[in-house]
Amino acid sequence: MKELKELKGLIRDYTCGQLRSSNIGESVTLCGWVNKNRDLGGLHFVDIRDKYGLTQLSFANYKGDASVLKNASLESVIKVKGKVAARPAEALNSKMPTGEIEILVEEMEVLSKAKEPPFLPNAINQATEELKLKYRYLDLRNKYLQDIIALRSEVSLKVRNFLITHGFVEVETPILYKSTPEGARDYVVPSRVHPGRVYALPQSPQTLKQLLMIANTDKYFQLCRCFRDEDLRADRQPEFTQIDIEVSFLTQDYIKNLIEDMMKVLFKLPENFSMPIMDYKLAMKYFGSDKPDVRFPLPHVNVTDLFTSSAFTNLQEVASNTGGLIKAIFIPKSVGELSRKDTDALKDVVSPFGLNGVYFFKVSGGSGNNKQERSGGIAKFIDDNIYQQMCKRLMSAEEELQQYYLAYGLKKVSESEGQWFLVADKNADATHSAADVLRKFLAQKFSMIKDFYAFLWVNNFPLFEYDQKEGRFYAKHHPFTAPHHLDQEKFFSADHKQLSECRAEAYDLVCNGYELGGGSLRIFNQEMQERMFQILGLTEDQIKNQFGFFVEALQYGTPPHGGVALGLDRVLMLLCKSDNIRDVIAFPKTTSATDLMAQSPSAPSDNQIAELHFKWV
RNA sequence: GGGGGUGUAGUUAAGUUGGUUAUAACGUCUGCCUGUCACGCAGAAGGCCGAGGGUUCAAGUCCCUUCGCUCCCGCCA
Numbered sequence: 001m002k003e004l005k006e007l008k009g010l011i012r013d014y015t016c017g018q019l020r021s022s023n024i025g026e027s028v029t030l031c032g033w034v035n036k037n038r039d040l041g042g043l044h045f046v047d048i049r050d051k052y053g054l055t056q057l058s059f060a061n062y063k064g065d066a067s068v069l070k071n072a073s074l075e076s077v078i079k080v081k082g083k084v085a086a087r088p089a090e091a092l093n094s095k096m097p098t099g100e101i102e103i104l105v106e107e108m109e110v111l112s113k114a115k116e117p118p119f120l121p122n123a124i125n126q127a128t129e130e131l132k133l134k135y136r137y138l139d140l141r142n143k144y145l146q147d148i149i150a151l152r153s154e155v156s157l158k159v160r161n162f163l164i165t166h167g168f169v170e171v172e173t174p175i176l177y178k179s180t181p182e183g184a185r186d187y188v189v190p191s192r193v194h195p196g197r198v199y200a201l202p203q204s205p206q207t208l209k210q211l212l213m214i215a216n217t218d219k220y221f222q223l224c225r226c227f228r229d230e231d232l233r234a235d236r237q238p239e240f241t242q243i244d245i246e247v248s249f250l251t252q253d254y255i256k257n258l259i260e261d262m263m264k265v266l267f268k269l270p271e272n273f274s275m276p277i278m279d280y281k282l283a284m285k286y287f288g289s290d291k292p293d294v295r296f297p298l299p300h301v302n303v304t305d306l307f308t309s310s311a312f313t314n315l316q317e318v319a320s321n322t323g324g325l326i327k328a329i330f331i332p333k334s335v336g337e338l339s340r341k342d343t344d345a346l347k348d349v350v351s352p353f354g355l356n357g358v359y360f361f362k363v364s365g366g367s368g369n370n371k372q373e374r375s376g377g378i379a380k381f382i383d384d385n386i387y388q389q390m391c392k393r394l395m396s397a398e399e400e401l402q403q404y405y406l407a408y409g410l411k412k413v414s415e416s417e418g419q420w421f422l423v424a425d426k427n428a429d430a431t432h433s434a435a436d437v438l439r440k441f442l443a444q445k446f447s448m449i450k451d452f453y454a455f456l457w458v459n460n461f462p463l464f465e466y467d468q469k470e471g472r473f474y475a476k477h478h479p480f481t482a483p484h485h486l487d488q489e490k491f492f493s494a495d496h497k498q499l500s501e502c503r504a505e506a507y508d509l510v511c512n513g514y515e516l517g518g519g520s521l522r523i524f525n526q527e528m529q530e531r532m533f534q535i536l537g538l539t540e541d542q543i544k545n546q547f548g549f550f551v552e553a554l555q556y557g558t559p560p561h562g563g564v565a566l567g568l569d570r571v572l573m574l575l576c577k578s579d580n581i582r583d584v585i586a587f588p589k590t591t592s593a594t595d596l597m598a599q600s601p602s603a604p605s606d607n608q609i610a611e612l613h614f615k616w617v
Numbered sequence: 618g619g620g621g622g623u624g625u626a627g628u629u630a631a632g633u634u635g636g637u638u639a640u641a642a643c644g645u646c647u648g649c650c651u652g653u654c655a656c657g658c659a660g661a662a663g664g665c666c667g668a669g670g671g672u673u674c675a676a677g678u679c680c681c682u683u684c685g686c687u688c689c690c691g692c693c694a
Contacts, residue, residue, distance in 0.1 A: 040657085041650035056654070074644080091652045099654085116627060116645060124655070125629035125643055130686045183694040203694080230693040231618090352620075352690050433690090465694090478694045591687065 017053020246563035288432030293513030519564030
């Protein structure tokens with residue numbers, strides 16, 4: 001705004017955050033909302049507000065109609081004309097950027113009288129989420145949200161500039177498209193001219209961007225809206241924006257270099273910053289997650305085998321069960337110590353994953369002449385051998401994670417005193433998830449989370465996930481992902497185990513425990529694509545109906561290609577340090593995917609029902 | 618689909634073991650006030666206690682059903 005050269009044609013001369021003592025003496029016109037009325041009897045002050053700030057209006061010299069002032073209720077839009085004046089020395093306000101001056105109002109007009117609003121922007125009483133969403137336009141008057149809206153616009157521009165400088169072309173793809181199976185539930189749009197048929201809103205323009213590569217577009221990008229009809233979370237909305245990218249004739253390195261440079265621009269990272277890469281298996285092994293938060297240490301160590309013959313039946317049963325997993329986390333005493341009460345409360349941290357609690361024991365002494373002691377919790381089931389193994393594993397974990405410790409400035413454990421926490425479940429996935437959440441909880445509790453952006457690539461994902469219930473493979477990423485170049489044999493093998501172990505040419509961009517995006521190299525020949533559909537158990541008819549056009553296109557000369565899609569909303573969440581996606585979207589939906597302001601979705605009119613050939617059940 | 622939290626003046630909250638007229642702050646209205654800036658002071662109005670049903674002499678409070686918001690699990694290729 002400072003350097004902005006304003007065009008003629010506005011009814012205001014300055015914004016409400018602009019005037020300084022250098023403007024004293026100027027005759028100005030300001031417009032804005034009434035933020036505050038302070039009537040001292042003989043003196044009257046009004047704070048006028050816009051998105052740029054606040055300016056105090058003084059009515060000491062006001063000779064106009066007093067009833068106009070009376071009408072200036074809070075949140076009314078007013079226009080004032082007056083002289084910029086210095087405040088008396090005793091009335092300077094150093095807390096306000098405009099605190100050295102005030103406007104001596106000569107004329108005032110209430111452009112739009114406001115009735116008492118349901119809540120005030122910037123008020124002492126924060127309105128509930130429900131009310132704020134119903135009156136979103138009032139909440140958006142808040143500077144916090146206005147700044148984010150501006151940031152979002154700035155980030156979009158930077159992304160476009162960056163990509164266009166690198167030779168990319170932005171291409172718009174259809175919003176009314178085709179239902180894609182194998183993914184999330186589609187939002188579906190009925191058609192007036194085609195009774196009984198529907199369009200689907202894209203979950204992502206995946207096939208379209210690949211077709212653009214076949215079509216010789218070479219380097220494509222799009223800031224595109226995507227739609228998924230799934231249940232929501234604090235970081236998930238039914239419609240969201242992706243920075244969608246696809247490139248021909250590339251290796252994984254190109255995408256990594258490109259995104260690394262883009263993140264440097266968006267997050268103002270140092271020029272020499274290099275993003276570490278972590279193998280999926282390593283991420284799961286030590287962090288129990290494919291999107292680990294690596295701002296703090298506390299790796300998990302697998303201790304399952306140490307308890308196969310334990311006298312403690314809870315752990316013994318898990319350890320003996322195929323698929324059972326026990327993981328341990330160590331908190332050094334110098335970092336902090338949980339009280340007995342806190343330890344019991346860990347139950348609530350892991351219970352969402354079906355676990356009954358967290359096992360623990362404490363190690364004290366051991367330095368100098370003090371004999372080391374294990375006490376509390378399950379200490380009596382931890383013999384010297386088990387304990388030494390646990391320590392050894394923690395050390396080798398730190399060894400194996402060394403490059404990440406260096407990259408993020410994490411400290412290795414240098415003491416044996418402290419508390420061990422064990423998480424166990426017959427289902428390994430539950431242990432991984434619970435241990436991940438426990439790790440984050442402990443880091444939070446002991447203020448171990450430093451304020452920086454810990455970027456990370458995770459790669460070598462498995463190509464497939466096996467669904468026990470349905471007895472079939474699903475694509476972990478999507479069915480166009482290329483099998484890892486070292487796992488081609490496994491991909492064409494008929495062996496279940498080989499297929500399970502087949503890795504993908506896929507990678508995720510992770511930051512501070514959020515998945516910012518993911519991508520892959522794609523399959524670019526027809527035989528391989530057909531093999532993929534075959535493994536996924538699609539019939540000839542299904543392939544033809546759902547992907548026929550795409551498989552056909554692959555036959556007419558397809559360049560090797562790949563890409564990535566980043567969640568713009570999550571990028572913004574990280575940039576403005578919000579943990580709620582609603583903050584970065586101008587008109588967000590509730591967790592039940594409704595719009596409280598516009599009351600959508602709403603019932604169709606009788607006319608629409610007839611035209612769209614609906615039959616309500 | 619499942620679980621946790623929550624719903625009380627316009628708004629945000631308090632409300633004990635079920636017991637008189639349901640509190641407070643901000644906002645609104647009235648009056649006073651010449652340097653306030655979370656202005657101050659005095660007063661007033663303002664309530665379907667989310668909705669429906671039940672228990673009870675008596676329900677904001679206990680029970681059942683239901684709805685909204687929110688967080689999490691499942692889900693999100």
